[in-house]
Amino acid sequence: MAEEPKQERPSILKQITETQVWNAIFRTGVPRTRRQRMMVVLNNVFLHLHPVRLPKHAVKVKYTWCMGGLSFFIFLVLTVTGILLMFYYRPTVEYAYGDIIDLKEQVPLGIMREIHRWGAHLMVITVWLHMFRVFMTGSYKPPREFNWSVGVVLLVLTMLLSFTGYLLPWDQLAIWAITVGSNMAGATPFFGTSGPGSALLSLGDVNFVHTASDARFALLGGRFVGEATLLRFYVLHCIGLPFIIMIFMIVHFWRVRKDGGISGPT
Amino acid sequence: MEEFKHFINIISRPKIIFPIILTLFFFVFPPTDLLFNINQKLRLHKIWTKKGGIILFSLFILFFLFGLTDPNFKLIVTKPDNVPIVGLIFLTFFFLWYSMKQAYDNDTKIAEGKPPKEADDAKEKVLVWPDLVYVEFICLILCSALLIVWSIFLKAPLEEPANPAISPNPSKAPWYFLGLQEMLVYFDPWLAGVVFPTVIIFGIMSIPYLDNNPKGCGHFSFKERKMAVSIFLFFWLVLWVFLIVVGTFLRGPNWNFFGPFEFWDIHKLEPLANINLSELVYMIVLKQKLPTNILLREIGGILALIAYFGLLPILLAKTIFREVYNRLGALRYSIFMILLLMSAGLPIKMFLRWAFNIKYIIAIPEFFFNI
Numbered sequence: 204m205a206e207e208p209k210q211e212r213p214s215i216l217k218q219i220t221e222t223q224v225w226n227a228i229f230r231t232g233v234p235r236t237r238r239q240r241m242m243v244v245l246n247n248v249f250l251h252l253h254p255v256r257l258p259k260h261a262v263k264v265k266y267t268w269c270m271g272g273l274s275f276f277i278f279l280v281l282t283v284t285g286i287l288l289m290f291y292y293r294p295t296v297e298y299a300y301g302d303i304i305d306l307k308e309q310v311p312l313g314i315m316r317e318i319h320r321w322g323a324h325l326m327v328i329t330v331w332l333h334m335f336r337v338f339m340t341g342s343y344k345p346p347r348e349f350n351w352s353v354g355v356v357l358l359v360l361t362m363l364l365s366f367t368g369y370l371l372p373w374d375q376l377a378i379w380a381i382t383v384g385s386n387m388a389g390a391t392p393f394f395g396t397s398g399p400g401s402a403l404l405s406l407g408d409v410n411f412v413h414t415a416s417d418a419r420f421a422l423l424g425g426r427f428v429g430e431a432t433l434l435r436f437y438v439l440h441c442i443g444l445p446f447i448i449m450i451f452m453i454v455h456f457w458r459v460r461k462d463g464g465i466s467g468p469t
Numbered sequence: 470m471e472e473f474k475h476f477i478n479i480i481s482r483p484k485i486i487f488p489i490i491l492t493l494f495f496f497v498f499p500p501t502d503l504l505f506n507i508n509q510k511l512r513l514h515k516i517w518t519k520k521g522g523i524i525l526f527s528l529f530i531l532f533f534l535f536g537l538t539d540p541n542f543k544l545i546v547t548k549p550d551n552v553p554i555v556g557l558i559f560l561t562f563f564f565l566w567y568s569m570k571q572a573y574d575n576d577t578k579i580a581e582g583k584p585p586k587e588a589d590d591a592k593e594k595v596l597v598w599p600d601l602v603y604v605e606f607i608c609l610i611l612c613s614a615l616l617i618v619w620s621i622f623l624k625a626p627l628e629e630p631a632n633p634a635i636s637p638n639p640s641k642a643p644w645y646f647l648g649l650q651e652m653l654v655y656f657d658p659w660l661a662g663v664v665f666p667t668v669i670i671f672g673i674m675s676i677p678y679l680d681n682n683p684k685g686c687g688h689f690s691f692k693e694r695k696m697a698v699s700i701f702l703f704f705w706l707v708l709w710v711f712l713i714v715v716g717t718f719l720r721g722p723n724w725n726f727f728g729p730f731e732f733w734d735i736h737k738l739e740p741l742a743n744i745n746l747s748e749l750v751y752m753i754v755l756k757q758k759l760p761t762n763i764l765l766r767e768i769g770g771i772l773a774l775i776a777y778f779g780l781l782p783i784l785l786a787k788t789i790f791r792e793v794y795n796r797l798g799a800l801r802y803s804i805f806m807i808l809l810l811m812s813a814g815l816p817i818k819m820f821l822r823w824a825f826n827i828k829y830i831i832a833i834p835e836f837f838f839n840i
Binding site: 234237240241243244250253254255256258260261262263264265266268272273276280296300303314316317318319320321322324325327328331332335336338339340341342343344345347351352355356359362366369373374375376377379380382383386387388389390391392395397398399400401402427428466467468469 | 628635636642643653664674678
C-alpha cells in the first residue's frame with residue numbers, strides 16, 4: 204500500500220500571513236512582484252505621498268540630499284517628543300522651571316528634552332539646507348514657483364516654532380532671548396511705541412499706540428516677558444503654530460505631486 | 470603660535486574680514502562673464518573638484534582642531550547651544566562644495582553638448598517601493614541615530630531660573646535670528662527688526678517670479694545661471710550664515726567684537742565716535758550749527774536716499790545692467806532693484822560706519838525715524 208505523502212506543515216509565518224485578519228490589514232501581501240510593489244504604494248495612505256514610479260535621478264541622495272524628507276521626519280520626532288514633554292510641563296511662572304528641573308533630575312536616562320531641543324536646532328538646519336538644494340537645482344522655476352513660496356512660509360514657521368519653544372524652560376537664556384527678540388516688535392512702524400509714525404496715530408493728546416497697546420504688547424500679552432507671555436508662547440508652540448504649519452505642509456506636499464513631481468532635467 | 474592667534478584675531482575683525490570676503494566672493498562666485506573669465510584664469514574653480522574640496526576641508530578641520538587647544542576658542546565653540554552652529558558651518562561648507570562640484574561637472578558636460586548628469590539618470594524609471602523607500606528608511610535611521618547619540622552625550626543646558634532683574638551680558642537672540650541682531654548694530658530696530666525681515670521673507674518668496682531665466686531647471690548648474698546663483702549665495706552665505714557665525718562666536722559682552730582667540734572681557738572699551746551725516750556735513754565740513762528746520766538739516770541724506778533708489782536703478786539699467794533690464798522688463802527690474810538695493814544697504818552702511826563713523830544717513834529722532 205502506497206503511503207500517503209505526508210503533508211508538510213506550513214511555517215508559522217505563513218500561517219499568520221494567511222489569516223483573515225492579516226489579509227484584511229495588508230491587502231497586497233509581501234511586495235515581491237512588480238504589480239504588488241506598485242499596489243503597496245497605491246494602497247498605503249502614508250506611502251501614497253509618493254508617486255508609484257520615479258525617474259532614477261529623483262531617488263539619488265546626490266540630487267535630493269534627502270533634506271526635505273528629513274525635515275518632515277524631524278518634525279514628526281518633535282511632535283512625538285513634544286507630546287511626551289507636555290505631560291510633565293506646566294506653563295506657569297510658578298512651575299515651569301521646576302518641571303524642567305524635574306525632567307532633568309527625576310527621570311532616569313531621560314533624553315526626551317534633549318531630543319526635542321537638538322531636534323529643533325537640527326530641523327532649522329535641514330530646512331535651510333533643503334531651501335539651498337532647491338535653489339541650486341533651479342527647482343523653483345516654473346511650474347513650481349508657488350511651491351517655493353509655500354516653502355518660504357514653512358521656513359518662517361519653523362523658526363517661529365523654535366522661537367516660541369525657546370521661552371518655555373523659563374531660564375535666563377529663555378527670557379532674555381525672547382526679550383531681545385520681541386523688543387524689536389516695539390519698533391514696528393506705526394504700531395510700536397518706539398517705531399516711526401506711532402505718534403501719528405493719536406487724537407489730540409491721546410496716543411492710541413502706547414506700551415499697553417502696541418505690537419510688542421500683542422506679542423507678549425504684557426509690557427514685559429511674564430506669565431501671560433509664557434502661556435501665549437506655550438499655546439502657540441504646542442497648538443497654534445503646529446496647526447498652521449501642518450496646513451502649509453499639506454499644501455507643500457500636494458503641490459510637489461501636482462506640479463509634476465520632484466524637479467528634473469527637462 | 471601666539472603671533473598666529475593674534476593675527477587671526479586681528480583679521481577676523483568685521484572691518485577687515487568683511488571687505489576681504491566681499492571682494493573674494495565675487496571672484497569665487499562670479500555673477501558676470503567678465504568675472505567668470507577672471508575666475509577661470511585664477512583657476513578658482515578648482516575649489517570645486519575632489520582635490521580642492523579635500524584640501525579646503527582639511528585646512529578647515531585643522532584650524533578647528535588647532536582652535537580647540539585655545540581655552541577661549543574652546544569655551545565658546547563647545548558651549549552646548551553653539552554645537553549646532555559648528556555643525557551648520559561644516560554642513561554648509563560640505564553642501565556648498567557638493568552642489569558646486571555637481572554644477573561645474575554638469576557645466577562641462579553641457580559645454581560639450583551633452584545633457585547634464587541628472588538627465589542620464591532620469592532616462593531610467595524606478596519603482597518607489599523599494600528604490601525610494603529604502604533610501605528614505607536609511608536616512609531616517611541615520612538621522613535618528615544622530616539625534617539619540619547627540620542627546621545622550623550632550624545634555625540640554627538649563628541656566629539659572631528666569632530673573633527679569635538681571636540681564637545677562639551679552640543678551641543674545643536665538644541663534645537663527647543673530648543675523649538680524651547683527652543688523653541692529655548698523656540700523657535702528659524698526660528697520661533691522663521689522664522692515665528688513667519682512668522684506669527678506671517677501672524677497673525670497675519672489676525669487677521664482679523675478680528670475681525668468683528658463684535654463685538650469687532640475688539639475689545642478691552654475692554657468693547657465695551665474696547671476697542668480699551668485700546673488701543668492703551672497704545673501705545666503707555672507708549675510709545669513711556668516712552673520713550668524715559672527716553673532717554667535719565673535720560677539721561678546723556689550724555686543725563688542727572679539728576675535729576667536731580673544732578673552733571675553735566685560736570691560737573692553739570701544740570708542741564711540743559715531744556721528745550723523747547731517748552733523749558731518751554742517752558741523753565738520755561747513756563749520757556751522759545744525760539748522761533747526763528738520764528738512765533742511767537732513768536734506769543731504771534725503772537726497773542721497775532718493776538718488777540711491779530713484780536714479781541708481783535707471784543709471785544701472787542704461788549701463789552694466791542693460792542686459793538684465795532687457796531680460797526682466799520694467800516691472801520685474803524695478804522690484805528686483807528695490808530688493809537688491811535695500812539688501813545692499815547693509816554692506817554699504819557697514820562700510821560707512823567703519824570708514825567714516827557714520828551713524829545715521831537720515832536722523833530724525835523726533836519721529837523715531839533714523840536710517
